[in-house]
Amino acid sequence: xxxxxxxxxxxxxxxxxxxxxxxxxxxxxxxxxxxxxxxxxxxxxxxxxxxxxxxxxxxxxxxxxxxxxxxxxxxxxxxxxxxxxxxxxxxxxxxxxxxxxxxxxxxxxxxxxxxxxxxxxxxxxxxxxxxxxxxxxxxxxxxxxxxxxxxxxxxxxxxxxxxxxxxxxxxxxxxxxxxxxxxxxxxxxxxxxxxxxxxxxxxxxxxxxxxxxxxxxxxxxxxxxxxxxxxxxxxxxxxxxxxxxxxxxxxxxxxxxxxxxxxxxxxxxxxxxxxxxxxxxxxxxxxxxxxxxxxxxxxxxxxxxxxxxxxxxxxxxxxx
Ligand SMILES: [Zn+2]
Numbered sequence: 001x002x003x004x005x006x007x008x009x010x011x012x013x014x015x016x017x018x019x020x021x022x023x024x025x026x027x028x029x030x031x032x033x034x035x036x037x038x039x040x041x042x043x044x045x046x047x048x049x050x051x052x053x054x055x056x057x058x059x060x061x062x063x064x065x066x067x068x069x070x071x072x073x074x075x076x077x078x079x080x081x082x083x084x085x086x087x088x089x090x091x092x093x094x095x096x097x098x099x100x101x102x103x104x105x106x107x108x109x110x111x112x113x114x115x116x117x118x119x120x121x122x123x124x125x126x127x128x129x130x131x132x133x134x135x136x137x138x139x140x141x142x143x144x145x146x147x148x149x150x151x152x153x154x155x156x157x158x159x160x161x162x163x164x165x166x167x168x169x170x171x172x173x174x175x176x177x178x179x180x181x182x183x184x185x186x187x188x189x190x191x192x193x194x195x196x197x198x199x200x201x202x203x204x205x206x207x208x209x210x211x212x213x214x215x216x217x218x219x220x221x222x223x224x225x226x227x228x229x230x231x232x233x234x235x236x237x238x239x240x241x242x243x244x245x246x247x248x249x250x251x252x253x254x255x256x257x258x259x260x261x262x263x264x265x266x267x268x269x270x271x272x273x274x275x276x277x278x279x280x281x282x283x284x285x286x287x288x289x290x291x292x293x294x295x296x297x298x299x300x301x302x303x304x305x306x307x308x309x310x311x312x313x314x315x316x317x318x319x320x
Contacts, residue, residue, distance in 0.1 A: 007177065010169040011044045018048060018164060028162035029137040032119075034150040035166035038197025042117075044166050045146040049113045052142050053079060067109045077108045083117040091116070093125040100133050103141050112141040119145035120152035127154045134160040174198045212238045213246050220250060220298065228299065232291035240287040241279040247294075248272050257307040264301055271297075 005012050021027040033048070035041035053076060055065040070076040080102050082095050099114050116122070122130065134143065134157065145161055147153060169177065177198045183205055216238070219231050235243055251269045255261045272294070279285075 005043075005047060007180065008040050008043060009173055010167045011040055011047065014044060014164070014167050015047055015051060017167075019051070022052070029139075029141060030134045030143045030161040031145065032150055032153070032158060032161035032163045033144055033146045033166070034163060035146075035148060036168065036197065037148040038200030039166060039169060040199055041146065041148065041166050045115055045117070045144060049079060049115050049142075049144060052113050053109065053111050055109055070109075078112040080112075080114045081117065082114065084121050089121065091119070091122040091126050093123070093129050096122065096126040096129040099130065099143070103133055103138055103143075107140055110140060112138075113144065114141070115144045115146060117146050119147045119157075120149045122153075122157075124154075127157055131156055131160065169198060178202065209242070212242065216243055216246055217250065220247070220302075228292055228295045231295055232288050235291055236288040240285070240290065241276065243291065244272055244276045244279060247298075248276060254302070254305070254307045258305045261305070268297055268301060 005015070018027065033041065033045050035044065050068060050071045053067045053071060054063055055067045056063055067076065067078075071079065080099065082091060082099060084091055085095070099116070102112065102114060105112075116130075130143075143161075145153070145157070150158065150163075178201065181202050183202060216235060219234065222231075248269065251265070251272060255265050255269065258265070275285075275290070275294075
């Protein structure tokens with residue numbers, strides 16, 4: 001599927017907004033592009049870069065000017081992207097030194113753009129090396145710091161940049177985006193959150209992990225005449241630490257819903273939590289046996305209480 005900006009109306013809205021600032025001359029040359037993850041901030045940052053470089057000032061994709069052609073080919077001489085290099089979790093000072101050199105270089109088409117991806121990953125010396133450049137803005141050079149965790153940037157870096165936040169998609173935009181990608185189900189768990197990250201959700205729903213989790217919940221929600229041996233067998237191939245991790249969340253939710261849960265619930269929760277800790281530190285119990293024992297406890301307890309786990313994670317049709 002070829003994506004275009006029209007598929008991301010919330011990004012197009014943000015770009016328009018920045019365009020107005022640029023036209024009014026109130027756009028700073030050092031921008032902090034802040035956004036939560038999973039809503040397309042990479043596309044936002046690269047579209048904005050292309051727009052700032054465009055020779056015709058059209059702020060449109062497929063403009064056809066030399067600059068936009070270079071950009072599309074990935075060979076723009078006035079565009080530099082900095083990101084963590086392979087095997088490194090941080091952006092190093094040598095990479096920022098390259099930025100400093102690039103800033104003073106002569107531009108080929110009039111404007112230069114430097115995009116620093118995941119800017120919060122700059123280590124202390126890299127951040128300090130960038131400060132001076134941020135303090136001395138160059139007329140034709142934009143430095144874009146992109147970050148999904150802007151709070152982790154040094155305050156001195158933040159104070160020298162103009163904050164631009166990517167608009168979060170509205171519920172309607174999210175639903176439309178997901179529907180266009182064949183996602184016909186929207187877990188209510190996500191619908192309840194303040195922010196639904198549609199790109200993250202598409203990825204999650206397509207993953208094996210999600211399918212396993214859904215099967216696991218359905219098994220737990222079963223209250224009548226369950227065959228514990230069969231149920232445990234079905235899941236012995238799933239990673240046991242995943243099952244336990246999800247289970248802890250469901251037990252916590254059940255406890256929230258139940259009117260006066262008895263001590264068995266808390267004991268069960270403690271049992272799961274301590275098992276999870278042991279699994280993380282390398283314990284390797286027999287998955288089938290462990291799940292059997294726990295499932296017996298679970299069904300014995302859960303039958304006596306009224307709660308609706310399925311209400312929280314039931315797959316709900318978007319059209320409903
Ligand atoms: Zn152009």
